[in-house]
Amino acid sequence: MKHLVSPLSAAIVAALAVTTASTAYAASPEYKIALIAGKTGVLESYAKETETGFMMGLEYLTGGKMEVNGRKLKVIVKDDQGKPDLGRALLAEAYGDDKADIAVGTTSSGSALAMLPVAQEYKKVLIVEPAAADAITGEKWNRYIFRTGRSSMQDALAAASTLKAGSVGFLTQDYSFGRDAIKAAREALAATGSKAQVIHEEYAPVATADFTAPSQRLFDALKDKPQPRILQIVWAGPNPMNKIADLKPERYGIILSPGGNILPVMKTWKNFAGTEGTIYYYYGFPKNKMNDWLVAEHIKRFKAPPDMFTAGGMAAAGAVIAALQKAPGAETEKLVAAMEGMSFETPKGTMAFRKEDHQALQPMYHFRIKKDQKDEWDLLELVREIPASDLPLPVRNKR
Template sequence: MSTIASSLIFPAIASAQDIKIALITGKTGALESYAKETETGFMMGLEYLTGGKMEINGRKIKVILKDDQSKPDMARTLLAEAYGDDRVDLAVGTTSSGAALAMLPVAAEYKKILIVEPAVADAITGDKWNRYIFRTSRNSMQDGLAAASTIKGGGSIAFLAQDYAFGRDAVKAAKESLAMVGSKANVVHEEYAPQNTTDFTAAAQRIFDALKNKPEPRILQIVWAGPNPMNKLADMKPERFGIALAPGGNILPVMKTWKNYAGTQGTIFYYYDFPKNKMNDWLVSEHTKRFKAPPDMFTAGGFTAASAVISALSKAKSSDTEKLITAMEGMEFDTPKGKMNFRKEDHQALQAMYHFKIKKDQKNEWDLLEMVKEIPASEIPVPVKNKR
């Protein structure tokens, strides 16, 4: 896969003094929209944080874009190409958890930093982690703990998830999270479906059969990347069996199809109207002006990764890997969600999450969610799972 340089914004040929950053995303395939949002957010973040100059410490910033098509082998190859042939100072990526996991050993081999965004698998900052890995995106345990904090009572839970690394990792984390928050709810069923599933009839029937005679409340948690099956499940009228749907947050084009399910609750790591800070105000205003729509959650993620990059380079006053690691361990930095910091033990960014419900009275096509509660990072006790 050839390198695609963002030559509309940066010089096509970098000088030796340029800071070079590889941004690797899965712009081809099922997660294309996530990748495009990440790229948009990353570029807007660099623009905002450098005052439009696209330079730091007196050095121009050059971003090299690569598409790994969400394929682990290609992700590994492109990262090696970035570190070796392109001689980037650091890299950011990628969209798929499977592809991100394949990249981790490459960072260790080349002794260069990889900031993981937006992949969420716990293993990235868990048993597959190495000291060159930092993650700005939330992980599966943060998702799980946020959701579990809303289900502390009794009842019965079933899961529907995609049958690959993200889905299975998320359900595992969700079950562990329920135990950690002391929830009395019992998990009675786990259903895993292929990523490209379009007919959920058989899966839904198995879930309904497992839940319908169990203690209330009966909750079906949906863990799904890409086009979400909530509408199809709702059409099967789970309320006949006293079953409530609990979707995880999704991208705006998906969530705006949920308008008929006002009052349905879930958790999400970003919705443009929730955080109140100067950085998010600029992102929402500028993105709406440029794209006629508010920023989505992966746009905010890309912006957050850019903030981590600029904060690290500014603090280290160097692009040397060891100086960057020293600067980044425990580093606090501003994001559209507010303050985050990289935990020293595993380099996971600790961050707030949000408990939402779908609005009944929506003023426009993007007025979708009402915040029930911000869940601060201090209430999300993410366990350290690496072997440092």
């Protein structure tokens, strides 16, 4: 015997099916966020700081609930070991197998550059933090790439703003980060109107332990040039400033300029009181609620203040939360539209993604190494906060 279903009953059943499907979508249990970092290798300390800052940022911005729009946040952490091939594979795995809504990473510029085409292939958002190579938001950029980290050019413009005249030599690493940094430094000097002349560049292998030969070449090139004679060190990982200082550059009237670094490295610079440089972040400089919370909570949990890559990780978390709040469905096209020009909160204050190339515009800091240090982390004094408006960052991508 057949059971007849009236048209009204059929309509009710259909409506219930649609409602159930919609409810199931709305109640989707989580947003998936992949965090890729070089947790083993020469940059592992940077990666660990980034992860700590990212997780603390999510905690702060969700009031400890670790959810947005009623959906839980699931963070999938992957270690690319600073290897481009592995970074590429892990991002593909995150988008494909893990079904990540957004990815964040990575530590090494070489690995980050390898990851960019993967974001384009899967048509998924990648927030780059903390890799600094200019090509990321320049010639290698695609529309799915956003960067919360500072670029080499932003570093260079900040440094150039402190060099008005004299002679400059550079020591850096022989890979994408180092070469981008020195290219940017040359352009930044011209862009800021500095009269300082670049005299010599030295590119050393990433794992260099003995700096005698490259340092002597820099000394020889600078020693008879107009003062001030600045040897600027642009180095990712353990900074060689102390090793170079042991070679006594002051014999030639040469001043070392180290640039900012992580706190454990800067702790070793007490003998260089009065030396000036520029930095992305130092915990004592920004004055805002998010940074106040980060500093207090980090000291409480880890018995030390947060570092520059901790702040970077928190900035990336700020971008993720702001993006999901603006585009709660996490569909890529809606995320991209929401994030272009989007402002978001960070420990450095409010940042914004420039619409043209998705680079976060942000302040930098001119510092001086303190003479009277009250404790092991009381290292720097602020000379000047350099606002983003004072950093004429060029647009370099081909949109």
